[in-house]
Amino acid sequence: MSFINKPKVRHPDLPTNELGLTRRDYEGAMSTLCAGCGHDSITASITEALWGLSLRPEQLVKLSGIGCSSKTTAYFASGSHGFNGVHGRMPSVATGANAANKELYYIGVSGDGDSLSIGFGQFAHAIRRNVNMLYVCENNGVYGLTKGQFSASADIGTKSKKGEENLQAPVDPCLAALSLGGTFIARSFSGDREQLVPLIQAGLKHKGFAMIDIISPCVTFNDHVGSTKSYAFTREHYHEAVHADYIPPQREINVSYGEGEVLPVQMHDGSQIVLRKLDKDYDPTHRGKAFEYLRTRLREGEHVTGLIFVSSSGPDMHDMANTTEMPLNKVPYEKLHPGAEGLAKILKRYA
Amino acid sequence: MAQPAKAQERVNDFVIKLANVNGTGSASANTLLMKSIFRMGIPVMGKNYFPSNIQGLPTWYEIRVTKDGYVARSGRVDLMVAMNAETYAKDVREVSAGGYLIYDSTWPRSTVLSREDITILGVPLARICNENFVGVRNRILMKNIMYAGVLAALLEIDLDVIRQLLGESFGKKQALVDANMKAVQLGYDHAKEHLPCPLPLRVERMDKTRGHIMIDGNTAAALGCVYAGATVGPWYPITPSTSLMDAFKSFCQKLRVDPETGRNNFAVIQAEDELSAIGMVLGANWNGARAFTATSGPGISLMNEFIGLAYYAEVPAVLFDVQRVGPSTGMPTRTQQCDLLTCAYASHGDTKHVMLFPSNPEECFYMAVQAFDLAERLQTPVFVLSDLDIGMNDWMCPELKWDDGYRPDRGKVLSKEEIEALPKFHRYLDKDDDAIPYRTLPGVSAKGAYFTRGSGHNQYGGYTEDAKEYQVVLDRLARKFRRARTLVPAPVIEATGTSDIGLVAIGSSRGAVNEARDILAKRGISIDYMRIKAFPFTKEVEGFLASHDKIFVIEQNRDAQLRSLLTLETDVPKSKLYSILHYNGLPMTSEGIVAAVLAELGDAARKAALA
Numbered sequence: 001m002s003f004i005n006k007p008k009v010r011h012p013d014l015p016t017n018e019l020g021l022t023r024r025d026y027e028g029a030m031s032t033l034c035a036g037c038g039h040d041s042i043t044a045s046i047t048e049a050l051w052g053l054s055l056r057p058e059q060l061v062k063l064s065g066i067g068c069s070s071k072t073t074a075y076f077a078s079g080s081h082g083f084n085g086v087h088g089r090m091p092s093v094a095t096g097a098n099a100a101n102k103e104l105y106y107i108g109v110s111g112d113g114d115s116l117s118i119g120f121g122q123f124a125h126a127i128r129r130n131v132n133m134l135y136v137c138e139n140n141g142v143y144g145l146t147k148g149q150f151s152a153s154a155d156i157g158t159k160s161k162k163g164e165e166n167l168q169a170p171v172d173p174c175l176a177a178l179s180l181g182g183t184f185i186a187r188s189f190s191g192d193r194e195q196l197v198p199l200i201q202a203g204l205k206h207k208g209f210a211m212i213d214i215i216s217p218c219v220t221f222n223d224h225v226g227s228t229k230s231y232a233f234t235r236e237h238y239h240e241a242v243h244a245d246y247i248p249p250q251r252e253i254n255v256s257y258g259e260g261e262v263l264p265v266q267m268h269d270g271s272q273i274v275l276r277k278l279d280k281d282y283d284p285t286h287r288g289k290a291f292e293y294l295r296t297r298l299r300e301g302e303h304v305t306g307l308i309f310v311s312s313s314g315p316d317m318h319d320m321a322n323t324t325e326m327p328l329n330k331v332p333y334e335k336l337h338p339g340a341e342g343l344a345k346i347l348k349r350y351a
Numbered sequence: 352m353a354q355p356a357k358a359q360e361r362v363n364d365f366v367i368k369l370a371n372v373n374g375t376g377s378a379s380a381n382t383l384l385m386k387s388i389f390r391m392g393i394p395v396m397g398k399n400y401f402p403s404n405i406q407g408l409p410t411w412y413e414i415r416v417t418k419d420g421y422v423a424r425s426g427r428v429d430l431m432v433a434m435n436a437e438t439y440a441k442d443v444r445e446v447s448a449g450g451y452l453i454y455d456s457t458w459p460r461s462t463v464l465s466r467e468d469i470t471i472l473g474v475p476l477a478r479i480c481n482e483n484f485v486g487v488r489n490r491i492l493m494k495n496i497m498y499a500g501v502l503a504a505l506l507e508i509d510l511d512v513i514r515q516l517l518g519e520s521f522g523k524k525q526a527l528v529d530a531n532m533k534a535v536q537l538g539y540d541h542a543k544e545h546l547p548c549p550l551p552l553r554v555e556r557m558d559k560t561r562g563h564i565m566i567d568g569n570t571a572a573a574l575g576c577v578y579a580g581a582t583v584g585p586w587y588p589i590t591p592s593t594s595l596m597d598a599f600k601s602f603c604q605k606l607r608v609d610p611e612t613g614r615n616n617f618a619v620i621q622a623e624d625e626l627s628a629i630g631m632v633l634g635a636n637w638n639g640a641r642a643f644t645a646t647s648g649p650g651i652s653l654m655n656e657f658i659g660l661a662y663y664a665e666v667p668a669v670l671f672d673v674q675r676v677g678p679s680t681g682m683p684t685r686t687q688q689c690d691l692l693t694c695a696y697a698s699h700g701d702t703k704h705v706m707l708f709p710s711n712p713e714e715c716f717y718m719a720v721q722a723f724d725l726a727e728r729l730q731t732p733v734f735v736l737s738d739l740d741i742g743m744n745d746w747m748c749p750e751l752k753w754d755d756g757y758r759p760d761r762g763k764v765l766s767k768e769e770i771e772a773l774p775k776f777h778r779y780l781d782k783d784d785d786a787i788p789y790r791t792l793p794g795v796s797a798k799g800a801y802f803t804r805g806s807g808h809n810q811y812g813g814y815t816e817d818a819k820e821y822q823v824v825l826d827r828l829a830r831k832f833r834r835a836r837t838l839v840p841a842p843v844i845e846a847t848g849t850s851d852i853g854l855v856a857i858g859s860s861r862g863a864v865n866e867a868r869d870i871l872a873k874r875g876i877s878i879d880y881m882r883i884k885a886f887p888f889t890k891e892v893e894g895f896l897a898s899h900d901k902i903f904v905i906e907q908n909r910d911a912q913l914r915s916l917l918t919l920e921t922d923v924p925k926s927k928l929y930s931i932l933h934y935n936g937l938p939m940t941s942e943g944i945v946a947a948v949l950a951e952l953g954d955a956a957r958k959a960a961l962a
Contacts (some may be wrong), residue, residue, distance in 0.1 A: 083803045
């Protein structure tokens with residue numbers, strides 16, 4: 001942690017996005033996490049992604065639970081409203097907020113403890129409801145703020161800093177999301193900004209619940225030899241299966257891809273995700289195959305990364321609830337009740 | 352068959368109890384009976400005592416015909432309809448001396464169960480049904496409707512009224528109307544021919560229900576939420592609150608579907624549990640919608656953590672707690688007022704919450720609207736503490752009225768222009784010196800953005816672990832709660848100005864207390880009365896407590912929670928407060944209150960009062 005405040009000076013030549021905003025406009029408060037924390041790299045990628053999307057900061061809502069990861073929503077987009085709720089319950093707050101106003105972009109930042117232990121129920125049900133939000137799980141396999149206990153994502157055989165071995169089976173958020181009907185499921189690594197930024201952009205634009213599980217090493221409690229979530233181990237066992245590029249609406253695809261390896265996925269707002277299959281036999285639009293592939297690679301000790309599964313056609317929570325186009329918090333009061341005359345009619349059956 | 356004594360004549364003033372098996376359609380028959388009497392202009396009370404079960408267990412329905420309009424249980428049973436063989440022995444015992452019991456005489460009953468001091472009338476209901484209807488299910492249903500016909504003959508209930516009600520409930524399904532009416536007529540004709548009609552217990556048309564409706568509190572509360580402009584209803588099913596959200600959804604499906612697009616101006620979300628339901632309520636309110644949840648005691652227990660967050664981060668929320676019998680799972684289909692303390696101080700740390708105490712469905716409607724206004728004005732959770740008796744029973748109450756001039760009080764929410772005009776926005780600053788800060792909504796202006804958190808924060812909205820900064824906010828929250836005293840509804844006080852004895856009650860005890868006061872007054876004992884409508888307690892509550900020497904506190908829980916709250920939150924000396932407690936799960940009776948007051952006042956006081 002650093003105790004200095006961020007200088008407010010702005011370099012005149014900082015590049016601007018379509019709104020004329022610089023990257024600085026998407027930054028937040030100074031991080032109080034440990035120096036070298038994977039979470040800070042993710043924060044930087046989120047900042048970059050938001051700037052790149054030219055989102056007006058007030059269009060974004062940031063939500064989180066409790067834990068190191070959940071602190072990070074304060075470290076980006078200071079022009080966006082933030083809600084730091086209670087441990088493991090961010091999805092419900094996001095669901096309610098989204099129910100009230102479907103027009104905004106919602107980003108929830110959580111961790112493996114917050115999502116897979118105390119909040120596993122809410123995580124699962126937000127996926128089932130297909131709440132239109134980006135859900136980032138900053139996954140380091142340990143509880144940091146309480147000094148290094150194993151989390152539910154700790155792999156069998158991984159060792160804690162004190163040498164204790166984990167014997168319980170891990171919860172894999174990607175496998176869980178696949179089995180729960182998740183419509184956008186990705187895995188990445190905090191250190192891979194090139195992969196992460198377009199994934200975040202695509203996730204924000206995806207209509208429905210977009211989950212990115214990001215392996216984000218804890219430098220203080222889980223970066224030692226024997227840990228399967230250390231920087232060294234992750235880099236070594238990293239397998240990118242599908243690379244996703246985010247292409248905004250009205251922008252042509254100008255990256256050159258190899259024949260037969262490209263799969264463009266149309267998003268509801270006209271943008272596209274172009275999936276570059278690094279593994280030729282992989283099909284990221286087939287849930288069953290994605291599941292099988294992930295399982296097989298996991299058995300071989302590999303973290304499959306990239307956009308593992310995507311389906312852009314399913315109904316989100318609002319479609320299922322058949323809510324009006326206008327956000328519910330903007331429907332005029334007059335439209336919400338039939339007045340004194342209407343009440344008299346309603347009461348007839350009770351007379 | 353013994354002829355009942357004419358001396359026992361009770362016109363428009365008696366109690367019918369119907370003992371049934373649940374899941375047999377008896378509820379429709381019983382409601383039909385009650386509503387018919389209501390339609391004849393006679394005040395009536397109906398209470399349903401049902402098991403936490405879907406089919407096959409005993410269930411009772413109590414109808415009090417009450418010309419004086421006492422909508423509480425009296426403690427008597429003048430006419431028992433014993434349709435459940437399993438509870439027959441108990442039901443026979445419960446009939447008041449001189450009363451009547453009707454049973455299905457298709458099968459002989461053991462003479463051991465008979466009583467000399469009541470009249471027992473047999474009707475071969477099952478046999479008549481089997482002779483006239485086809486199909487097992489149909490016969491069971493029709494058997495119940497048939498006793499309604501028997502009672503119509505015995506009590507002189509107007510058959511035309513019954514016919515009209517059947518028409519209203521079945522609408523265009525004429526075959527159903529006909530079948531039900533046939534059953535009613537069969538029962539009616541049999542009774543006319545074989546039974547001593549009419550009984551000395553009977554009804555006579557009055558004109559005392561005009562301008563009134565019969566409605567349950569959950570339906571009325573749901574209607575209140577519609578009129579308050581609530582759009583988001585996250586919830587988790589739990590007896591006895593379920594019918595509140597069901598009613599809200601059903602009203603919305605009729606009133607809130609956009610005629611042009613066919614799309615909904617509401618979202619009812621069935622959550623995975625109560626923790627999630629309240630989280631969604633907070634998210635939606637924080638984001639500018641009016642959102643509420645309906646639950647009961649166990650749900651409140653689960654919601655505690657979020658309730659504390661809402662208090663500290665100042666997020667509006669409305670919670671209906673339709674109280675049921677605790678502790679733990681308790682008796683889910685029985686009534687109590689047992690969540691007062693758990694709601695008043697819900698969540699860890701220093702928290703206090705606004706509570707409203709509706710006494711009947713009418714107040715459920717108005718208080719639902721008030722709850723949203725208070726929640727947004729004060730930026731805090733507001734609890735509406737109803738109970739199973741109010742929530743799930745049909746109560747006679749004045750027709751609900753609506754003022755078209757009403758506009759929701761959205762509280763201190765800054766518009767885009769107001770935000771832009773500020774040098775800087777500070778979320779928790781007491782700018783107006785009224786302990787209520789300004790808030791902004793997401794999506795409006797980047798300049799109004801702030802970080803909502805349950806962790807320590809200063810008045811500017813920033814994170815803090817600074818002792819002084821923390822305390823500034825916490826002390827303002829205390830001031831805000833004191834300010835709530837001036838915004839919540841004042842108690843209803845009925846005082847002569849001469850009595851130094853007072854009686855305090857809340858919620859559904861109202862009916863029993865009203866009747867008890869009348870009974871005591873007839874005996875020369877006049878007692879002043881205060882019905883508290885809200886927490887925090889207003890200055891009127893303090894005034895009443897200060898101006899009476901002996902105060903009975905009537906409530907429906909074992910531990911005298913209201914009395915505790917009064918001693919904790921007012922200056923009243925504990926020694927002035929005498930508890931009258933009722934907590935067996937059944938709605939209160941006036942009898943119990945009268946007996947407790949008389950016992951406490953003692954013979955001397957009684958004689959003095961009578962002198």
